[in-house]
Amino acid sequence: MSAPPSAVPVEEQIAQWRGYLRQRRAINGADVEELEGHLRDQIAMLTTAGLAGDEAFLVAVKRMGSLDSLSREFARAHSERLWKQLVVADDESPDAAVPFLRLETIVVLGLAVAAALAVKAPELFGVHLLDSNGKLLPFYQRNASFFVTPMLVLYFAWKRGMSAAAASLAIPFAIAAVFANVYPFAARSSTQNLTSLHLPIALWFIVGGAYAGRRWLTGDGRMNFVRFSGELFIYYVLIALGGAVLTGFTVMMFDAIGVRVDEFVGSWLVPCGAAGAVIIASWLVEAKQSVIENMAPVLTRVFTPLFTIILLVFLGAMAWTGHAIDIKREVLISFDLLLVLVVGLVLYAVSAREPQARPDLFDVLQLLLVTSALAVDVLALAAIGGRINEFGFTPNRVAALGENIILLVNLLGAGWLYLRFVRSRVPFAALERWQTGYLPVYSAWAAVVVIVFPPLFRFI
Amino acid sequence: MDVGKDLVAASATPLVLAILAEGDSYGYAIIKRVSELSGGHLQWTDGMLYPVLHRLERQGLVAAKWGKSETGRRRKYYRITREGRAQLAAQRQRWKVVDETLHAIWMKTSPA
Numbered sequence: 001m002s003a004p005p006s007a008v009p010v011e012e013q014i015a016q017w018r019g020y021l022r023q024r025r026a027i028n029g030a031d032v033e034e035l036e037g038h039l040r041d042q043i044a045m046l047t048t049a050g051l052a053g054d055e056a057f058l059v060a061v062k063r064m065g066s067l068d069s070l071s072r073e074f075a076r077a078h079s080e081r082l083w084k085q086l087v088v089a090d091d092e093s094p095d096a097a098v099p100f101l102r103l104e105t106i107v108v109l110g111l112a113v114a115a116a117l118a119v120k121a122p123e124l125f126g127v128h129l130l131d132s133n134g135k136l137l138p139f140y141q142r143n144a145s146f147f148v149t150p151m152l153v154l155y156f157a158w159k160r161g162m163s164a165a166a167a168s169l170a171i172p173f174a175i176a177a178v179f180a181n182v183y184p185f186a187a188r189s190s191t192q193n194l195t196s197l198h199l200p201i202a203l204w205f206i207v208g209g210a211y212a213g214r215r216w217l218t219g220d221g222r223m224n225f226v227r228f229s230g231e232l233f234i235y236y237v238l239i240a241l242g243g244a245v246l247t248g249f250t251v252m253m254f255d256a257i258g259v260r261v262d263e264f265v266g267s268w269l270v271p272c273g274a275a276g277a278v279i280i281a282s283w284l285v286e287a288k289q290s291v292i293e294n295m296a297p298v299l300t301r302v303f304t305p306l307f308t309i310i311l312l313v314f315l316g317a318m319a320w321t322g323h324a325i326d327i328k329r330e331v332l333i334s335f336d337l338l339l340v341l342v343v344g345l346v347l348y349a350v351s352a353r354e355p356q357a358r359p360d361l362f363d364v365l366q367l368l369l370v371t372s373a374l375a376v377d378v379l380a381l382a383a384i385g386g387r388i389n390e391f392g393f394t395p396n397r398v399a400a401l402g403e404n405i406i407l408l409v410n411l412l413g414a415g416w417l418y419l420r421f422v423r424s425r426v427p428f429a430a431l432e433r434w435q436t437g438y439l440p441v442y443s444a445w446a447a448v449v450v451i452v453f454p455p456l457f458r459f460i
Numbered sequence: 461m462d463v464g465k466d467l468v469a470a471s472a473t474p475l476v477l478a479i480l481a482e483g484d485s486y487g488y489a490i491i492k493r494v495s496e497l498s499g500g501h502l503q504w505t506d507g508m509l510y511p512v513l514h515r516l517e518r519q520g521l522v523a524a525k526w527g528k529s530e531t532g533r534r535r536k537y538y539r540i541t542r543e544g545r546a547q548l549a550a551q552r553q554r555w556k557v558v559d560e561t562l563h564a565i566w567m568k569t570s571p572a
Binding site for chain 2: 030031033034035037038040041042063064065069070073074076077078
């Protein structure tokens with residue numbers, strides 16, 4: 001006779017049970033292994049006693065107790081796990097996951113160093129970071145994203161174990177590198193500035209592809225990447241603050257003994273640190289994502305009401321005083337930034353919301369925020385439209401206008417869906433789909449600015 | 461006979477320590493030993509043993525080490541420490557008091 005027909009399903013069932021166990025925060029890798037060992041001993045005993053494999057599995061799982069109560073008991077015995085376990089290697093557990101974590105530490109440090117050195121690599125060919133006046137060279141501005149994003153893609157490709165797909169991710173980088181460097185930009189060209197600003201946005205989409213893998217095509221995968229990006233930003237700011245303190249002390253202490261380190265700080269410490277920190281921050285976000293409450297949604301909760309109030313008061317003040325928006329050079333950009341901020345608030349509120357929950361006060365507040373932002377922006381757009389009519393198109397104005405329209409459309413859609421959601425006409429998932437489906441638009445526009453704008457405006 | 465949750469929880473620590481005092485052991489074997497000793501009356505939910513073991517480990521009453529099972533899988537073995545033995549002796553005194561008290565009153569009310 002061949003092997004009993006139930007042999008394979010039991011392995012699968014055990015694997016599935018292990019998967020459920022792993023999702024519990026209070027139960028770590030070593031515990032899972034210990035519990036699995038127990039389960040297998042029990043199954044072996046029961047099969048010897050005459051039970052079929054799947055029956056033995058059922059009995060053994062039943063005796064093990066429900067996952068909920070088990071996880072509660074583990075949480076009680078290890079209350080710290082829910083709070084710290086911030087990574088690096090929790091030394092108390094001879095965990096099966098630790099060797100992987102160590103390997104990951106090495107890979108991450110390697111990539112961070114690679115990113116840091118990539119910043120200095122052009123110097124080998126005589127291209128220096130700063131010109132003789134201490135200003136950042138345009139070459140570095142245009143190529144800044146290439147020092148970091150490829151390493152990030154490599155990290156995620158390695159972590160998600162996709163080697164063949166990662167190779168195809170190199171293609172967009174190659175194309176982007178060509179467009180960033182072949183155009184004959186004029187000196188102090190504004191299309192060159194636009195390229196520097198928009199290239200990272202376009203490339204960030206590729207990073208998302210590496211982050212989410214095949215799930216990049218699904219709303220879920222994209223929403224996870226949105227969450228990741230928000231946390232990354234917060235971590236990066238924190239690391240940057242620490243870095244600023246470190247830099248300050250370095251300069252001060254060496255200054256005290258009469259050694260000038262400005263050169264080292266300006267051309268090594270700051271640029272290399274800034275590049276390496278992106279990799280480190282990404283790794284930290286990855287490592288702690290399931291352990292601590294995410295920060296971005298918390299900040300969203302705090303600032304949504306505040307921004308709503310400011311916008312409403314602003315609208316009120318405009319109506320009260322009758323002052324129109326005064327069009328200066330920077331106004332268009334600042335209203336773009338306002339929209340970016342509001343879209344960000346909406347996006348992170350969406351990312352953190354329990355989709356099944358019923359509409360509550362916070363959703364009404366979101367709707368109010370979106371509506372008031374739309375009103376403010378329409379007023380600004382009307383004012384700006386007149387100016388463009390009068391003075392003609394420049395690359396900066398067209399780029400800013402395009403962005404404004406893209407964000408406006410997003411907010412219109414979000415506002416409309418929020419209204420319908422608050423009145424219980426559509427499920428919240430519709431809002432999520434709208435936001436995740438809209439993400440490619442940003443990157444596509446950024447790519448247009450990088451690829452089409454310079455020739456369109458003759459590289460000025 | 462169902463012993464009840466509270467009593468099971470209260471007796472877990474001395475029971476585990478006592479079983480480990482007999483010799484080093486691992487989770488599954490400890491559960492089996494409990495079942496044997498109680499004649500099957502003391503039924504633990506298997507998974508609950510591990511948080512107890514981990515708490516004892518943290519308190520320094522037992523020490524754990526990864527070893528190999530007969531089938532070659534990794535298995536965590538526990539052994540009682542000196543503090544564990546001291547704790548076991550103390551617990552034994554306490555349970556003795558409880559046991560003797562109950563015994564005394566039961567002998568009076570309804571001699572078994």
